[in-house]
Amino acid sequence: MNQVEVLAHPNVALIKYWGKRDETEKIPASPSLSITLGGLETRTSVSKSGDDTIFIDGQSVSDQKISQWLDRLRREYDIPQLMIESSNNFPKNCGFASSSSGFAALAVAIDELCGLNLDFASLARITRLGSASAVRSLLSGYVAMNPDDQRCVPVQIVPPDYWNLRVVAAVTSTEPKLTSSTGGMAQTVATSPFYQNWVVQTEDDFERCSEAIQNRDFNTLAELSEANCYRMHALMMTTLPPLRYWRAGTMSAIDTIERLRHDGVPVFFTSDAGPQIKAICEPEAIATVKDALDDTDGVLFTLESDIGNAPTISAR
Ligand code: DP6
Secondary structure (H helix, E strand, O other): OOOOEEEEOOOOEEEOOOOOEEOOOOOOOOOEEEEEEEOOOEEEEEEEEEEEEEEEEOEEEHHHHHHHHHHHHHHHOOOOOOEEEEEEOOOOOOOOOOHHHHHHHHHHHHHHHHHOOOHHHHHHHHHHHHHHHHHHHHHHOEEOOOOOOOOOOOOEEEOHHHOEEEEEEEEEEOOOOOOOHHHHHHHHHHOOHHHHHHHHHHHHHHHHHHHHHHHHOOOHHHHHHHHHHHHHHHHHHHOOOOOOOOOHHHHHHHHHHHHHOOOOEEEEEEOOOOOOOEEEHHHHHHHHHHHHOOOOOOOOOOEEEOOOOOOOOOOO
């Protein structure tokens, strides 16, 4: 086979992962739970080449995270030098989880191109060695990743059509973030006095959130997701040196969502290691939520998404 192209979607965690229990195998310290974002896409094509060459969104890049991952995989698998071309229909490196769809797409493409024939647990492992949150992008719908399952294989809680929630992502900056997730969370583990508490609390949030999804209980899901998101950002701020990913536009977008909910609109927010806000809502509220966020000072633009699918091999 000469070339493989894979389409994958990023995911956004409602119950977050922030901190590893095992740095070598990249095992998170606590369980996490996400939705796969169907409207956001990464297309990655991989072919054999004389040298490793990486193009992201049309630009030649030297991406240390990808290069170190390839070096690691080559210690265990027969993988030739590769030409990798990846493009996203959303901004990358600014808290938009592009590494989740990026590594999911790359792992699936390399498995196929190199004929590795990996079982799902091994595919999840190589994906995790790239980026732990990317493992959740290997499945569609509402997805759990629990490190208590020693292999840390993702599990689908329910498929996309079980609960047709929608997402409006509000982009408040496209500047690359100053501290990567990998580096930031290692600093948190080493320095935040609240880290152990975070791990224990997140285990509880995870169980309750899985149940809320199974019951399609919007209010409980909203309450748990926002609480878990605030706790993660509080934890980040108690790291030394402090990590603060939110900016003025982020706070304005949160104000908008709070006001909408106060007025009875079924919407809540979450936010990762960056200044963007993702608003999750019932389908009938999507236009109201999008209009309100588009009208918010500091919001540059919005992107809409439904709950999406697992990676697909789109061309060989
Ligand atoms: C805030 O998966 O990017 O998005 O495993 O070191 O690559 P590495 O980190 P990464 O961290 C994701 C953090 C998060 C929360 C989440 O997606 O669970």
